[in-house]
Amino acid sequence: MIINIKDLKNKIIYRANYRGTKEMDKLLGSFTKIYIDQLMSDDLPLLCDLLDLDDENLYKFNQGFVTTNKVTELFRNYDYKSE
Numbered sequence: 001m002i003i004n005i006k007d008l009k010n011k012i013i014y015r016a017n018y019r020g021t022k023e024m025d026k027l028l029g030s031f032t033k034i035y036i037d038q039l040m041s042d043d044l045p046l047l048c049d050l051l052d053l054d055d056e057n058l059y060k061f062n063q064g065f066v067t068t069n070k071v072t073e074l075f076r077n078y079d080y081k082s083e
Contacts, residue, residue: 008048031074032047034078047071049071050071058075061075
């Protein structure tokens with residue numbers, strides 16, 4: 001199956017901005033906005049995997065849990081600043 005990178009990025013951006021909790025919408029939305037164009041196409045599935053995690057665990061992870069790959073390392077070190 002061939003995945004169109006532009007379509008995948010649009011799907012990721014949408015999923016990052018519409019999570020269910022306003023706090024996580026802002027945190028993941030801004031994180032994705034900053035990093036999505038910096039990631040290689042091989043890293044995009046890792047970002048999808050990150051978005052598959054529930055909001056509570058993502059928030060805890062962002063606050064200092066052990067990292068496992070390039071995308072989760074970026075997210076753990078991301079410091080949200082309101083626009």
